[in-house]
Amino acid sequence: MQISEDRNNRWILLLPIFLLAGSLILGLPAAGLSQEKGAENVAESAEGGDEGFEDFLEDDFGGEASAGERVDTVDPLYYWNYAMYQVNDKLYFWALKPVAKGYKKVVPDIVRTGFKNFFHNLTTPVRAANCLLQGKGERLGNEVARFMYNTTVGVLGFGNPAQNDPRLQIEDDEDFGQTLAVYGIGDGVYIVWPLFGPSTLRDSVGMLGDRSLNPLSYVDPGELSAGISAFRQINGTSFRIGDYEALKDAAIVPYEAIRDAYLQNRKKRIAE
Amino acid sequence: MRSKFFIIILMILGLALPSSAQDNSLENAERPDTKAEPMKAVQVPIDKVIEILKDPRYKEEEKLDEQRDELMGVIKDIFDFEKISQLSLGRFRKKLNDEQMTRFIDHFTELLVDTYLNQVQKEFQNEEVEYVEQTYHPSDNERAQVKTLVVRKNTKIPVDYSLYIKDGRWRVYDIRVEGVSLIKNYRTQFEKILLNQSPDVLIEKLEKKNIDTDMEARK
Numbered sequence: 001m002q003i004s005e006d007r008n009n010r011w012i013l014l015l016p017i018f019l020l021a022g023s024l025i026l027g028l029p030a031a032g033l034s035q036e037k038g039a040e041n042v043a044e045s046a047e048g049g050d051e052g053f054e055d056f057l058e059d060d061f062g063g064e065a066s067a068g069e070r071v072d073t074v075d076p077l078y079y080w081n082y083a084m085y086q087v088n089d090k091l092y093f094w095a096l097k098p099v100a101k102g103y104k105k106v107v108p109d110i111v112r113t114g115f116k117n118f119f120h121n122l123t124t125p126v127r128a129a130n131c132l133l134q135g136k137g138e139r140l141g142n143e144v145a146r147f148m149y150n151t152t153v154g155v156l157g158f159g160n161p162a163q164n165d166p167r168l169q170i171e172d173d174e175d176f177g178q179t180l181a182v183y184g185i186g187d188g189v190y191i192v193w194p195l196f197g198p199s200t201l202r203d204s205v206g207m208l209g210d211r212s213l214n215p216l217s218y219v220d221p222g223e224l225s226a227g228i229s230a231f232r233q234i235n236g237t238s239f240r241i242g243d244y245e246a247l248k249d250a251a252i253v254p255y256e257a258i259r260d261a262y263l264q265n266r267k268k269r270i271a272e
Numbered sequence: 273m274r275s276k277f278f279i280i281i282l283m284i285l286g287l288a289l290p291s292s293a294q295d296n297s298l299e300n301a302e303r304p305d306t307k308a309e310p311m312k313a314v315q316v317p318i319d320k321v322i323e324i325l326k327d328p329r330y331k332e333e334e335k336l337d338e339q340r341d342e343l344m345g346v347i348k349d350i351f352d353f354e355k356i357s358q359l360s361l362g363r364f365r366k367k368l369n370d371e372q373m374t375r376f377i378d379h380f381t382e383l384l385v386d387t388y389l390n391q392v393q394k395e396f397q398n399e400e401v402e403y404v405e406q407t408y409h410p411s412d413n414e415r416a417q418v419k420t421l422v423v424r425k426n427t428k429i430p431v432d433y434s435l436y437i438k439d440g441r442w443r444v445y446d447i448r449v450e451g452v453s454l455i456k457n458y459r460t461q462f463e464k465i466l467l468n469q470s471p472d473v474l475i476e477k478l479e480k481k482n483i484d485t486d487m488e489a490r491k
Contacts, residue, residue, distance in 0.1 A: 113426065160426070163426065171428070171430075239427075242395055246387070246391055246395070249387060249390075249485070250383070250384075250387040251461060252458070252461045252462070252465070252474075252477055252478065252481060253461040253464050253465065256460050256461045256464050257457055257458075257460075257461055259460070260452075260456065260457045260460040260461075261452045261457055264451055264452040264453060264456060264457070265450050265451050265452050267451065268448075268450065268451025268452075269451065
């Protein structure tokens with residue numbers, strides 16, 4: 001992760017505000033969190049040495065583990081997280097998976113893909129705003145162009161003609177959690193939310209930020225809004241049945257495997 | 273920013289390679305050949321895997337074991353499971369004695385091979401693989417990374433292979449799927465166990481997992 005010095009300093013002023021906001025939302029004592037942030041900095045400086053080549057883990061070939069590695073295992077909310085991991089696991093196997101499976105059986109591919117495209121197109125403001133906040137001009141242009149193209153030629157976004165244009169490819173969806181990270185804010189504690197799954201303190205604040213830009217949040221009444229979100233979740237899951245099982249099957253300690261996969265994946269997406 | 277960095281690295285490597293190859297010319301008389309193409313070292317076996325998966329000969333249920341054996345041959349040739357096992361243990365490597373290490377490597381290799389083969393045999397959806405780029409380690413030209421994209425219907429999944437030269441050949445010691453490193457992921461799990469428990473507990477867990485997976489497959 002590359003953070004320029006002065007950027008880091010400027011935004012570090014905002015950190016207490018975000019931590020405070022976060023701790024109010026979560027009802028957590030801020031003291032414990034600032035400690036966590038300290039540990040995070042150690043991790044970053046320890047890993048800063050090998051630039052973009054952290055892919056070749058420094059200690060791969062016989063060396064000692066770096067100090068950063070130790071910090072990765074910090075999980076102060078473990079008992080809450082583990083309980084929520086189990087709740088989500090049951091929710092997936094007992095509710096989400098059977099529903100998504102039945103849905104997949106009944107609804108043709110083309111319709112499911114159409115809804116997936118539609119929701120993706122609809123949430124363009126979230127991604128575009130975060131491109132803007134991260135100063136990613138080219139990607140912002142792509143998002144806007146895709147939105148126009150898919151909304152018109154793609155009929156309100158159900159089609160995705162933009163994907164056939166090599167100039168409009170976007171590999172990564174920007175979100176507010178990534179934006180905060182670019183501004184120098186560390187992960188904070190790892191938190192598992194019921195329904196929403198793995199997150200960190202920073203990404204949870206990010207999720208709330210993104211929600212304010214998601215048109216679906218403004219659907220009235222609230223029950224309808226929640227219903228649409230649930231449908232989106234089921235539709236999305238119908239494309240990913242088997243992925244969670246595969247990850248779990250391969251794991252010896254599934255909780256740790258999922259936690260680590262989440263953190264590693266976020267790190268990559270922030271770097272992009 | 274990132275891509276610029278890679279281009280610079282490639283340029284530096286492009287300049288630096290011939291001279292360092294000369295330096296090692298006595299030791300590595302045959303290496304420049306194999307060294308030239310880590311991407312090829314990944315592409316040949318992966319394309320072979322896809323070919324086997326698509327092979328109409330294996331369409332029938334009773335041929336699945338045969339297909340599995342053929343796949344296993346390809347996989348074991350390119351992946352260095354011994355290295356993967358050792359790296360997955362991280363700093364706890366030292367807690368294992370030689371006998372434990374041998375057992376650990378055996379069981380962990382079985383777990384990885386089984387999960388991989390179960391996955392590709394059951395879930396293959398005519399994916400295609402795009403080979404994106406190869407990058408050499410900045411300070412060690414016996415290590416490289418090959419980036420690929422697995423194309424599944426309308427999604428592209430980035431899968432990166434980390435390789436090193438062993439006995440004059442490129443072998444894979446890590447895979448990253450969507451940025452998640454296999455060895456790092458297992459390392460956090462193994463650490464969780466080895467922090468408070470003996471290596472034998474870990475080995476038993478692996479053994480039990482493998483038995484369960486076998487039973488599941490035979491159902």
